[in-house]
Amino acid sequence: MLRAPYGSWPSPIDAALAAAHDGRPDWVGFVGDEIWWTEPRPAEGGRQALVRRRSDGAEESVLPAPWNVRSRVIEYGGRPWTGVLHDGRPLIVFANYADQRLYRYEPGGEPRPLTPVSPAGGGLRWAEPRVDLARGEVWCVLEEFTGDGPDDVRRLLAAVPLDGSAADDRDAVRELVAPRHRFVTGARLSPDGRRAAWLGWDHPRMPWDGTELLVADIGDDGRPTGVRTVAGGPDEAVAQAEWAADGSLLYASDRSGWWNLYRDGTPLCPREEEFGGPLWKLGLRWFAPLDNGLLAVVHGRGPAVLGILDPESGEIVDAAGPWTECGATLAAHGARVVAVGASPRTAYEVVELDTATGRARVIGARHQDPVDPAYYPEPQMRTFCGPDGREVHAHVYPPHHPGRAAPDGELPPYVIWAHGGPTSRVPLVLDLAIAYFTSRGIGVAEVNYGGSTGYGRAYRERLREQWGVVDVEDCAAVARALADEGTADPDRLAIRGGSAGGWTTAASLTTTDVYACGTIVYPVLDLASWGPGETHDFESRYLESLIGPLAEVPARYAERSPTAHADRLTVPFLLLQGLDDVICPPAQCERFLARIAGRGVPHAYLTFEGEGHGFRRAETMVRALEAELSLYTQVFGLEPTPRTPKVELTP
Numbered sequence: 001m002l003r004a005p006y007g008s009w010p011s012p013i014d015a016a017l018a019a020a021h022d023g024r025p026d027w028v029g030f031v032g033d034e035i036w037w038t039e040p041r042p043a044e045g046g047r048q049a050l051v052r053r054r055s056d057g058a059e060e061s062v063l064p065a066p067w068n069v070r071s072r073v074i075e076y077g078g079r080p081w082t083g084v085l086h087d088g089r090p091l092i093v094f095a096n097y098a099d100q101r102l103y104r105y106e107p108g109g110e111p112r113p114l115t116p117v118s119p120a121g122g123g124l125r126w127a128e129p130r131v132d133l134a135r136g137e138v139w140c141v142l143e144e145f146t147g148d149g150p151d152d153v154r155r156l157l158a159a160v161p162l163d164g165s166a167a168d169d170r171d172a173v174r175e176l177v178a179p180r181h182r183f184v185t186g187a188r189l190s191p192d193g194r195r196a197a198w199l200g201w202d203h204p205r206m207p208w209d210g211t212e213l214l215v216a217d218i219g220d221d222g223r224p225t226g227v228r229t230v231a232g233g234p235d236e237a238v239a240q241a242e243w244a245a246d247g248s249l250l251y252a253s254d255r256s257g258w259w260n261l262y263r264d265g266t267p268l269c270p271r272e273e274e275f276g277g278p279l280w281k282l283g284l285r286w287f288a289p290l291d292n293g294l295l296a297v298v299h300g301r302g303p304a305v306l307g308i309l310d311p312e313s314g315e316i317v318d319a320a321g322p323w324t325e326c327g328a329t330l331a332a333h334g335a336r337v338v339a340v341g342a343s344p345r346t347a348y349e350v351v352e353l354d355t356a357t358g359r360a361r362v363i364g365a366r367h368q369d370p371v372d373p374a375y376y377p378e379p380q381m382r383t384f385c386g387p388d389g390r391e392v393h394a395h396v397y398p399p400h401h402p403g404r405a406a407p408d409g410e411l412p413p414y415v416i417w418a419h420g421g422p423t424s425r426v427p428l429v430l431d432l433a434i435a436y437f438t439s440r441g442i443g444v445a446e447v448n449y450g451g452s453t454g455y456g457r458a459y460r461e462r463l464r465e466q467w468g469v470v471d472v473e474d475c476a477a478v479a480r481a482l483a484d485e486g487t488a489d490p491d492r493l494a495i496r497g498g499s500a501g502g503w504t505t506a507a508s509l510t511t512t513d514v515y516a517c518g519t520i521v522y523p524v525l526d527l528a529s530w531g532p533g534e535t536h537d538f539e540s541r542y543l544e545s546l547i548g549p550l551a552e553v554p555a556r557y558a559e560r561s562p563t564a565h566a567d568r569l570t571v572p573f574l575l576l577q578g579l580d581d582v583i584c585p586p587a588q589c590e591r592f593l594a595r596i597a598g599r600g601v602p603h604a605y606l607t608f609e610g611e612g613h614g615f616r617r618a619e620t621m622v623r624a625l626e627a628e629l630s631l632y633t634q635v636f637g638l639e640p641t642p643r644t645p646k647v648e649l650t651p
Contacts, residue, residue, distance in 0.1 A: 001405050006412040006441035007638030009404040012371045013439050015629075015644075018432040019621035024348035025051070025340055025365040027283070030333040031083035031090045036062075037340075037350055038069050038080065039365060046616025050081060050094065052107075053350075053364050062107065068097035071127040071282075073143045073155075074183070074538040075583055075613070078127030078282030086133060093129045093138050093162075100125045101167075102138065102160055113167045114138065114160050121145030121152055124170070126160075128186025128283045134193075135222050136162045141186050141282055142173065150582065151537045154179050157187050157198065159222070177216065177224050183207070183538070185282050189218070190243045196224050197241045197249060199232070199279075204541035204549075207279035208423050208453070208460065210234040213241050213251055231265065237457075239276030244289045252276030252286060257457045261287060261295070261309070269314045273301040277328055278423045278453050284328040288337065290355065296337040298326045302381075302393060302454050303428060306330075306339045308355055319353050319360045322346060325427040338363075342429035344379050370432075374402035377438040379428055386450070386477040390462070393448040393455065394478050395428050398487070399441040406441065411489035413636045414443040414482055416475050416515075418497030418504035422463060422546070425454040436625060440641065442632060443488060449474035449504070465553075467546035468511075468560035471504045476514045491516065492636045496628065498522055498576075499584060499613065506562035506592070510569050517572045517635040519628045522581050522613055525588045526563040536583050563588075566595035572602040572649055574631045576624050578611030602649035604631070 023040030026048075030036075035053045039061075040046070047068035049061045063069065071080040081094035092105040093114065100123055103111035118124045125143040132139055142158035159174040166172035176187070181200030188197045196218055201211040213231040216224035231253060232238040239259055241251040250268075252259045252275050259276030261268040269275070275297055276286045287309075288296045295309040297316065306326045307318040323341030327348065331338045335356040342348040350364030377397040386392040399412045406412065415437065419426040426446045434444050448454070450470040451463025462470050475495060483490035495518045497505040502523025509518045524530050527547060532540045547556055558564045577589045586607065593605060606627055608620045615621050630647040633640055640646065 002403060003407050004404050004441075005639065006399055006406045006410060007633065007636060009399075009401045009439065009441045011375060011401070011436070011439035013375055013432055013435050015436065015622040015625040016618070017370055018436045018625055019618045021347060021370065021432045022621055023616075024327065024342070025350050026327065026329055027079050027081065028329050028338045028340060028350060029081070029083060029331045030336075030338070031092070032085040033333070034090070035331075035338050035350070035352065035363060036081075036083055037364060040616070041065070042616065042618040042621065046618075047097070048080070050092070051364065059364060062092070063105065063111070066098065067111065069094045070097040071095040071125060072097065072100055072122070073125045073127035073141060073282055075536040076280050076538065078141065079129075079186070080127065082129045082131055082138075084131045084133060091131065093131055095126050095129070102126045102129060102140070104162065104164065112164055114162070114164055115166055115173065116168050116170050118145065118170065121148050122150075130186065130189075131162070132159075135159070137174070137222075138162060139176070139187055141184060149533060150535065151532050151540055153537050155182065155184055157184060157224075177227060180227070181212070185279070187224075188242055190247055191245060192247065194218050195243075197243065199238055199241065204544040205234065206423065206542055206545065207239070208237050209545060210236055211238045211279075213238045215249070231262070239279055240284065240286055242287065242289055245291050245293065250287070250289060250295070254457050259286075261297070261311075263311060268295075268311045269309055269316065272456065273299055274304065274454055274456070275299045277304075278421070280424070285330045286328050288330040288332040290332050290337070291334060294355065296330055296332055296339070296353070296355075298328060298330065298339070300454070302425075302448075304454070306337070306341060306351070306353065308337075308353075317358075319351075320358065321351070321360045323349075323351060325429050342427070344428055345373060345376060345430055347430050372402070375439045376400070376430060376435055377444070381428060384478050384481050386474050390450065392450070392474040392477055393452070395426065395446040396482070396487070397434055397438050397444040397446075399443050400438050401441065404441070411486065411492075412441060412443045413492035413494070413632065413638070414445060414479070414488035415632070416479050416493065416495040417444055417446045418449065418471065418475055418495065418501035419446065419452070420497065420499035420501045422449075422451045422467060422471060422500040422504070423453060423460065425452045433625060437629070440629070445478055445482060447475050447478050464545055465548045468503070468507045472508050472511060475504060475508060476512050479514050494518055494632060494635070496521070500524065502584070503562070507560065509571060509573060510562045510565040515571060517631055519574045519576070519631060521576045521624070522578055522584045523588065524584055525561065525592045527557040527561045529591075530584070530588065534585060534587070539583065563592045563595055566592060567599070569596060569601055572631065572635050574627055574647065575603065575605045576627070577605070577607050578613065578615065579607050579609050580612045583613040600651040602651055604647045604649050606647075
């Protein structure tokens with residue numbers, strides 16, 4: 001074992017390798033007996049490809065570039081495709097990112113548009129398509145812009161003709177019910193086709209605050225009637241609803257303080273763990289009913305794993321295998337269940353579970369180690385003590401290298417990672433962006449600060465009106481604890497985060513003295529302007545729960561905003577921003593930079609054309625990672641990594 005200072009260790013994990021393995025398969029589904037899903041292509045402009053696994057095991061990418069199977073509904077998107085067998089062949093309906101039209105595709109042919117283009121604002125957008133062959137329609141969520149403003153929009157359940165007659169005629173799209181909520185999810189039809197269920201909610205609530213579960217009768221003309229609320233409300237968040245094979249209504253509600261499962265209002269498996277999560281995208285699925293009455297579930301307290309629930313006994317048998325984290329995308333067909341799972345040693349894979357035999361196996365996006373796994377980090381799940389003795393959950397990734405160790409007595413630099421959302425959670429899975437740093441001798445600690453999901457509603461609501469306080473305190477508590485216990489160098493601590501994590505990073509740099517530098521990625525920086533008219537409609541009233549109603553606590557908006565306290569910023573920072581970001585627009589960064597102009601704070605501001613909220617292109621991710629490493633190299637006094645470009649920090 002050779003001795004070398006932290007941050008100077010040679011690593012085979014470069015930024016290009018990390019970028020090539022960014023993202024995960026998603027939106028799994030069955031088309032007949034075949035399994036299909038979407039998969040990221042960072043090297044192809046960041047598009048989402050549609051992948052097919054034939055019954056014989058052959059795997060193929062169905063649509064070539066530039067087709068991009070991705071919806072922009074509520075900007076974060078939703079399930080963008082569906083498929084059925086028609087005359088024995090797959091019939092696929094998907095949303096294309098570039099024009100947001102729905103297309104019909106049958107292998108061997110060319111995609112044909114089903115919906116028109118609208119010149120108003122963001123146009124017409126679609127999510128959660130479901131094919132109804134009997135009626136010759138696609139039922140889906142329609143997001144329709146009525147003007148040029150981000151909140152000039154209506155959302156409703158709609159039916160699109162499969163024959164293409166609406167491709168140039170908006171009037172040919174059938175509106176199923178009059179809009180009664182600002183936001184809706186896609187309808188689920190009962191097995192007999194006589195009832196439909198969906199979720200709805202309104203400003204200022206977010207879907208994890210409170211939603212309504214709506215049920216309607218379906219008439220002979222295919223129109224829902226008698227819409228009624230059967231569960232949910234302002235303080236009860238229903239995350240998902242499905243019909244069981246026997247016609248009973250299943251749903252995940254947090255009325256007990258945890259997202260648990262219910263059947264027609266009766267709890268199925270009451271536990272202090274989650275069977276649901278935050279509805280950031282339309283069509284997320286944490287459970288899927290099987291024909292035999294069992295339920296496939298993604299559940300847990302913190303980490304979420306795949307299991308099979310017997311609703312009669314309340315017993316759960318978890319799938320055997322290495323997957324310690326599963327995503328909120330499930331599909332079931334007969335006795336087969338498909339999920340997306342990962343672990344600290346493997347990236348996300350498409351996993352099939354045969355409930356008849358109990359056998360689980362990887363059937364798509366199989367993880368293959370691009371380097372010797374000895375370079376992967378060895379994470380620790382930890383719970384720290386925050387202010388007032390509250391628990392703070394975190395994942396700690398110490399520096400790790402198979403052939404290097406630091407000189408005796410040297411403590412490593414550490415970077416605190418604040419996740420986005422903030423109503424979200426970071427999973428404990430293999431991430432080569434983390435390995436990029438740990439294999440060079442820089443530790444990483446991911447913090448699931450108060451407000452994160454996976455730990456019950458009370459933990460989630462710690463952030464209510466406390467954004468910029470609790471998240472900042474919890475991240476600082478982890479950083480200080482690592483330093484106090486001798487794990488991290490107290491003089492070489494940094495913080496980084498994107499979106500809401502960018503806010504936490506900027507707020508931490510302007511209100512604490514814990515960090516020597518920070519990396520701020522497509523952030524919220526100015527609360528007073530991040531609301532109706534500047535950001536997108538979905539989150540335009542989010543601050544009412546995170547900060548408080550602006551009309552009632554206007555001073556709080558200024559007190560918390562990093563832009564208002566830019567004069568307190570004294571340490572170097574890196575600011576990364578996509579120029580096409582409509583969620584956290586570049587104007588936020590520009591106002592922040594204007595406030596620090598002439599103050600002599602070393603910084604770099606890198607912008608990326610063609611990137612929105614969340615970087616998807618390989619070249620962007622490479623530049624961002626290398627710039628971040630360069631920041632730490634300069635601030636922490638590390639030896640420069642060969643071939644890594646230096647980012648110029650200018651006052």
